[in-house]
Amino acid sequence: MADIASCLGMSSANIYRFFPSRAAINRSICGRFFAETAQFADSIARMQVPAQEKLVSLLNILHQKRRTTFIQEKPVHDLIVAATEDNWAIIRTHRDQLVAIIGTMVEEGIEAGEFSVDDAAQAARSVMNAFTPFYHPVLVEQRVQNGEDTEEGLHEQIRFILKALGGF
Numbered sequence: 001m002a003d004i005a006s007c008l009g010m011s012s013a014n015i016y017r018f019f020p021s022r023a024a025i026n027r028s029i030c031g032r033f034f035a036e037t038a039q040f041a042d043s044i045a046r047m048q049v050p051a052q053e054k055l056v057s058l059l060n061i062l063h064q065k066r067r068t069t070f071i072q073e074k075p076v077h078d079l080i081v082a083a084t085e086d087n088w089a090i091i092r093t094h095r096d097q098l099v100a101i102i103g104t105m106v107e108e109g110i111e112a113g114e115f116s117v118d119d120a121a122q123a124a125r126s127v128m129n130a131f132t133p134f135y136h137p138v139l140v141e142q143r144v145q146n147g148e149d150t151e152e153g154l155h156e157q158i159r160f161i162l163k164a165l166g167g168f
Contacts, residue, residue: 040061045104050109052162059134063134081141103121103124
């Protein structure tokens with residue numbers, strides 16, 4: 001609280017005028033991070049490019065954002081880890097948002113003949129599951145700490161996902 005108050009140029013007590021508890025502050029920080037991520041995802045979904053290209057861009061950006069947060073914004077990363085481990089509702093909501101955006105891309109890909117799956121919603125959930133090693137904050141942290149080339153692994157996983165969708 002003292003760090004937050006100092007950055008804002010106010011007392012710790014004053015912060016509680018805006019937030020009823022530390023948990024509320026944490027939820028707000030996570031909410032801002034996830035809202036920003038959803039905005040990126042939504043902007044990619046609205047691009048006028050093939051669905052396959054949108055999906056590749058989305059997965060790359062989601063991974064880069066998660067990796068950058070770990071490296072450059074460790075306190076935010078740690079908060080997201082805690083939210084994930086404690087299964088906060090905001091984590092499920094965020095995942096549902098991403099799955100819905102991916103589902104829209106898959107549906108577009110099916111309509112355009114880029115993908116050959118029958119159920120876009122199921123495919124979107126499967127894409128998210130296959131992408132989890134490159135988006136789950138703990139797994140990304142482990143890969144970075146182990147010095148793994150996350151880019152190479154990510155590209156291999158994206159190729160796998162595209163093949164599973166019947167694209168590529």
